[in-house]
Amino acid sequence: MAKIKKKFVCQECGYETPKWMGRCPSCNQWNTLVEEIVEKNRGYETGVKSSEKKLKKLMNVNTNEEERLSTNINELNRVLGGGIVKGSLILVGGDPGIGKSTLLLQMANNVSLSNQKVLYVSGEESDKQIKIRADRLKVNTDNLYILAENNITIVNSIVNKLKPNVIIIDSIQTVYSPDITSAPGSVSQVREVTAELMRVSKNNDIATFIVGHVTKSGAIAGPRVLEHMVDTVLYFEGERHNTYRMLRAVKNRFGSTNEIGIFEMRNTGLTEIKNPSEVLLSGRPDNASGTIVVPCVEGTRPMLLELQSLVSPTIFGMPRRVATGIDYNRVVLLMAVLEKKVGIQMQNMDIYVNITGGIQIKETAVDLGVICAVTSSFKDKPINTDTVVIGEVGLTGEIRAVSMIDKRLTEANKLGFKKAIIPQANIKGLNLGKENIKIVGASTIREALEIVFGG
Structure with a gap:
């Protein structure tokens, strides 16, 4: 197996160096050097020829509506623009304990009841912990699969065998790529894992939901490029001790932005509010x-x-x-x-x-x-x-x-x-x-x- 070459790139000015340094010698900023993998240009001509086949005239592009999967949660469908688009990459952020995992588990149950395979990958909880929450939410279906794993290589292997319709990653900060030596949750790990998930989603028409942690300021942790890579960014807002939650779309390539959905947190999970006024x-x-x-x-x-x-x-x-x-x-x-x-x-x-x-x-x-x-x-x-x-x-x-x-x-x-x-x-x-x-x-x-x- 060929040895993987790596480099460190400054996130402020783009300076490259083969070894890590605390301060960038180009822009003098501290802790901005991030590890990246050096990819070789293998099969360059083959890639060029395949790209030439993708060339189309704008007037000949098919504009038919994207096929969507219904979540059977009207408020979530509204925010997504009508349902889940196949092959889309959706980022869900929010404060700890706000209800991100609860909402996605309820959605996974509804989607799997429509004869769709759903893979729930948890890097934070064991399968028994997820089962306890599923029993509380009355989740009971044969098409929902649970995988407690952090290694993205193993996750990809399971995806290739199972071929699910929807994947849920909870959370992106806990999943890592073994090709990068930095710890899970670092800038390089989050970017590399998201890029891998995007490749799998687009190539196999799998809708992928990614749960993202937030910082003290409320922004999603990790590199800002994470929000640019995904198709949809959803923020779950509200106070932990308040019963009402608001799901807001701040980016959506398949629907309108700033759309919201209102939920109420109860003992049996999140209940949609049909008439919030x-x-x-x-x-x-x-x-x-x-x-x-x-x-x-x-x-x-x-x-x-x-x-x-x-x-x-x-x-x-x-x-x-x-x-x-x-x-x-x-x-x-x-x-x-x-x-x-x-x-x-x-x-x-x-x-x-x-x-x-x-x-x-x-x-x-x-x-x-x-x-x-x-x-x-x-x-x-x-x-x-x-x-x-x-x-x-x-x-x-x-x-x-x-x-x-x-x-x-x-x-x-x-x-x-x-x-x-x-x-x-x-x-x-x-x-x-x-x-x-x-x-x-x-x-x-x-x-x-x-x-x-x-x-």
């Missing part, structure tokens, strides 16, 4: 100040969320600003606009803003909701419970138009809300045909506050 608004207090409902859109799904605020005098020299479920810097910016353009002085007030249900919102259409909730708590004056507000707020106090206004208003109308305050720019061209909800346009935050509080 109704669930997230349950338990909303009546005639309480500092609360407002805002229609949001995640991907193609509209949701109604309760936004709460608490404004109280500070006992410290520096007032506190706390934001949960919404960007902190955005809240600070909106408070500055509120003080400047409306004249509400809150420099000696602590301000707390919270999105109930543990949901994380990144869109700016909730800006007007933050303004109204904070003002309601500051004045201790409740907002009518059948009112929703929509709008992005600019630095000059204007309310700017938002996207997909029809979907937001339709969702609010479906849940029985009677009044909606929206940007004046969205009034033009609005065609809902709904008589049950009164739509009022506003151009500035001062005008919107007068409408909300009946001034």
